Amino acid sequence: MKLFENPDRATWSELLKRPTQTVEDIESTVMQVFESVSNTGDEAIEIYTSKFDGVTLANNIVTQTEISEAIASVSEELKSAIQLAKSNIESFHTAQKTDKVFVETMIGVECWQEKRPIQKVGLYIPGGTAPLFSTVLMLAVPAQIAGCKEIVLCSPPNKKGKIANEILYAAELCGVTKIIKVGGIQAIAGLTFGTASIPKVYKIFGPGNQFVTVAKQLATKYGVAIDMPAGPSELLVMADESANASYVASDLLSQAEHGSDSQVILVTTSKSLAENVSVEVEKQIEQLPRKEMAKIAISNSKSIIVKDYETALELIDVYGPEHFIVATKDNDFFVENISNAGSVFIGNYTPESAGDYASGTNHTLPTNGFSKAYSGVNLDSFQKSMTFQRITKEGIQNIGNAIELMAEAEGLQAHKNAVTLRLKDIES
Template sequence: MKTILNPDKTQWQNLFARPSLDVQDLNTLVQQVFTEIKQNGDKAVTKYTQLFDGANPDAIGVSQEEINAATATVSDELKAAIQLAKSNIEKFHTVQKEAKQLIETTAGVTCWRESRAIEKVGIYIPGGSAPLFSTVLMLAVPATIAGCKEIILCTPPDKQGNINPAILYTAQLAGVSKIYKVGGIQAIGALAFGTQSISKVDKIFGPGNQYVTAAKQAAFAAGVAIDLPAGPSELLVIADATANPAFVAADLLSQAEHGADSQVVLVTTNEGFGNSVLAEINTQVAALPREGVAQKALDNSRIIVLPDTASCIAFSNGYAPEHLIIATADADALAEKVTNAGSVFIGNYSCESAGDYASGTNHTLPTNGYARSYSGVSLDSFVKKITFQKITAQGLQNIGPAIEAMAAAEQLQAHKNAVTIRLKSLQNV
């Protein structure tokens, strides 16, 4: 990690940059895969599973027998942990249900809004070297609470064509309808356009690397809804000398180990503290099984020293991190000043890993600065909000003249006539 001392604000924009692939090459690849999936369906999916994942499963779909066999291999300890996390996620998302509220905006004019579940949703679960079964909970649990009729899960198989047992156990526990051994661009394409085996869905959810993110954005351009731009993981930590360097180092590494294209940033008011964190990182990273991955992410990461916590929070709001940890003496006050972040963790004991697994909040969050305009996944992500209105004769008489005047001013005569014809009919009653 490179340390940058008191950068001028004119430099901040450059410091907000994330690591990226060549976008033109990336989009060309996505379109190539999508075109083949639209033309050849399962055949194209199988081709790219072999090419990208080096796997050739006997069948794309996962059978109930496979799920049962996998469930038997998951330890009781892990099952209990997953069940605890599921319970907390259910509690947090269930209270997000919106009760119907009827509002009489004018006498005789009643308006309200109701939620309706999205019928078919696709959830993408990163797999491979880090099978994220926790993401199954984060997506399938709120989808189930919302009442989605079909929840289709795609995740990449290993070289032997199998899916991690914890993913299969969690999927069944959380209410997933169908599971497919498909990852990457080809999974997003299959969910977006449908194949002989995989149904086209109404909305695609889930995090992933830059290939998956680009594929989701291309699917959106093709008319399929997506949750949000959720690409490589990132974390920004604001810390002062009151924080624990070992804690901060562990938090930074927890995100760095996600992938070589992840990015972590420490913003601190104390250069000596930054040096202490860096020393801890060098010690802790050597003991990680994913040391190589974390080291590559650290090459894209930095420590930034700023004069005060006000400058730190201003930098963070400009960076708009996916995850933000505030470990300062004035953490609660700083949290009030956060305007752009996916999820915020306040205080020395609020590690980001809690949000990733079991505190109850959702870990599918906007990355790459999209936290300036996107929220993380919630119950609302799985429903549509439909407005209703009911107008009585008195109600139309009360607001009709205003509608006529506005429609006439916009030169939309048919709009005006729709009201006028009704008002004239009431004069004859």
């Protein structure tokens, strides 16, 4: 990891830059795939699945037989672990339910707000080098709690034309209604436009590589909502001399192994800790099956030494990490004052991987600095807030004149007339 000691604030923007391509670099490819899927549907899906995933499928819809075979192939130990994670995720997301909000703003004027589920949602589950069955839990569980009617899951097939057994097991466990073997840009395009095999949905969820992220952003141009721009994974650890260097190194590597375009950053007030962590990273990385990928990510990562907690907090908020671990003598300072982070992990015994899998919080989080404005996925992500109002005769008399005056001032006579006609009828 590259070491930076007390960098000048003027250099922070460049120092904290993510190792990702710009949208312009890949948007032309994404637009080409979108245009093809829009024009030729499943024919384009088949071509791109063959091109990008290296497999030609006779049918890209997962059958019940495939699901049953997958379930039988998952070990009982792993099933128990998945069920435990599902239970914790259900508990945390069920607790996010809110009651109807009702207010009589003035006599005769009743206003209220209620939640309604998004009827059709698409879940994108990355496959490739690491089939993320945990993401099925993070997306399908709150979708089911919210009451979404159609839960469509897309995940890229492997070279044998299969989706990982664990993904299929989790999908069946969590009430997914349709599973399709399609990945990458073409999956997002299919969910955006709809094809003979892929239903068009109202909102798309799920992380992915940079191409998937840009594809999701492009989907919004065609009237489909997305959870957030969630791209390559990232982690920032704030630690001081009280932290355990081996723990910190393991946390940094847990994100670095996601992919070569992941980024991990250590911020510390202790140079000796930074040096010890660097030694631990080099030691632990050699034991990882995905060490070559992790090494590329680590080469893009940094250790930043700052003079005090206040400077550290300022730098962290500028970066806006997806995952933020704090392991210091005064964790409360950071917990109480942090403004920009997707999810926060507190203390020496709270690894980021707990949130990735089983603690109960959601691991689908804003990356690339979007935590400054976006929340991670939660129950509300699968719902819409609808407002209602009911006005009585007395109510329109109380509020009517104000509406007439405001409408007239804006030059909207029909708006005024809609009130005036009612008031005249009441008074006659």
